[in-house]
Amino acid sequence: MHDRRPALIARCLTAADVSASVRYAGTAGLPVTVRGGGHNVAGTAVADDALMIDLSLMRAVTVEPDTEVAEAEGGCLLADVDAATTPHGLACPAGVVSHTGLAGLALGGGYGWLARKWGLTCDHILAAEVVLADGTIVQTSSEEKPELLWGLRGGGGNFGIVTRFRLRLRRVATVHHQVGVYPIAEAARALAEYRSFAENQPADMHAVGCMKIAGTQDWIPSFLRGKPALFLTTVWLGAPEHGSHAASGLFSKAVPAGSLSRQLTYAELQALGDHGEPHGNRYFTKSCYLEDISPEAAAAFLLAVQDVKSPLSSIDFEYLRGEITGVPDAESAFPRREAPYIYTASAQWTNPAHDAENIAWTRRSVQVLESWHFGGAYVNYVQNEPAAKVREVYREDRYRKLVALKSRYDPANVLRSNQNIVPTRAE
Ligand SMILES: Cc1cc2nc3c(=O)[nH]c(=O)nc-3n(C[C@H](O)[C@H](O)[C@H](O)COP(=O)(O)OP(=O)(O)OC[C@H]3O[C@@H](n4cnc5c(N)ncnc54)[C@H](O)[C@@H]3O)c2cc1C
DSSP states (O other), X not given: OOOOOOSEEEEOSSHHHHHHHHHHHHHHTOOEEEESSSOOTTOTTOOTTSEEEEOTTOOOEEEETTTTEEEEETTOBHHHHHHHHGGGTEEOOOOSSTTSBHHHHHHHOOOOTTHHHHOOGGGGEEEEEEEOTTSOEEEXXXXXXXXXXXXXXXXXXXXXXXXXXXXXXXXXXXXXXXXXXXXXXXXXXXXXXXXXXXXXXXXXXXXEEEEEEOOOOTTSOGGGTTSEEEEEEEEEOSOGGGHHHHHHHHHTTSOOSEEEEEEEEHHHHHHTTTTTSXXXXXXXXXXXXXXXXXXXXXXXXXHHHHTOSOTTOEEEEEEOOGGGTTSOGGGOSOOOTTOOEEEEEEEEESOGGGHHHHHHHHHHHHHTTGGGBOSSOOGGGOOSOOHHHHHHHHOHHHHHHHHHHHHHHOTTOOOOSSSOOOOGGGO
């Protein structure tokens, strides 16, 4: 989708390399892009005729088990962090596909299985080593340049290039995981049960939903295979032997046509999404926050999935809240913590000739929910849209604070291939 040709790719190994690269770009008059895991849906890591600062060789992670802290380099994938932390029974809350980049995800927020219990990935950034837009290497923490740390927690890649994160870890070992599948004809009732279960679930429970064309796994009844279907999933982070009972609050009321129930290690849970999002396919994603999944909103979901243009596409939704809202607003740039639901339409297909119809389906699937939009959007799912969209994401007060920070740390807007905060001088 993002077939672009940089002028140069700097494959950095150290913060000093990153610093030299930014300085060189300034002298040579080249625009800069930064590549972490290369997953951003807007393709901001790569631009024609620019200098790409590629961090994919900087993936070392060290764990301090006693203090439950990890140090992770700026090019890590989530899998790199999981591989280092899980042997100690520890994890940093992060996203649900393990080949996503830590940096882009964490700097924009970071939703995942552990967020309701412990907050977003950005809430776990304790400190960072950052190469600023002029090449200076600085440290930030709650004691040193705390305003920069605030901006890194949700403000995206606007304020500097993070070469090392210091991350707070949480204790997680085995989880209980259950999935149920429903035919579309029964989905409206199941969605109503999901809504009442999810809005009352304890912090140890995370229940999510997905609508897509059902696959051919053994546990999926044959009459549903290849048809649009609703999938509801619960992940229980409490004692795994209590997981079935905890999930029965949902599955005994919305009885699925087929189901799968098992215990997984945290690393296995994290890798569950990997095979469904392979490299090389074509992707387009749009997302919004929703106020509610009323019966009318649920009906709109169901029409959207029945109109899907590719068997690889999906509509995902989940009830958020929990500890996401428990983190004081002043501690991070991340906006709209109180959003109840996030809803994401993700088109995936293989033939470039089908780009237009898949992109149109994605846009339509979010537009039809307009009456239930909560406002704003998750910045990591914002496509290349007008600057006004980024302003709307953060809301006016927070956006102004971010502009002040950007004007201080990157007044010339060197780091602009992102969901951009425009500094005052460049406005
Ligand atoms: C398959 C898939 C699954 C996803 N799942 C989730 C999920 O479960 N939860 C969730 O919250 N999000 C999820 N996302 C969205 C994800 O958070 C964003 O796409 C994020 O930008 C990916 O980070 P990256 O480092 O891979 O991105 P890249 O494309 O490498 O970088 C994107 C931008 O991040 C900035 N950046 C990257 N590295 C650095 C750095 N070291 N320092 C400063 N800036 C940097 C730059 O501005 C860059 O343009 C998913 C995306 C995909 C494609």
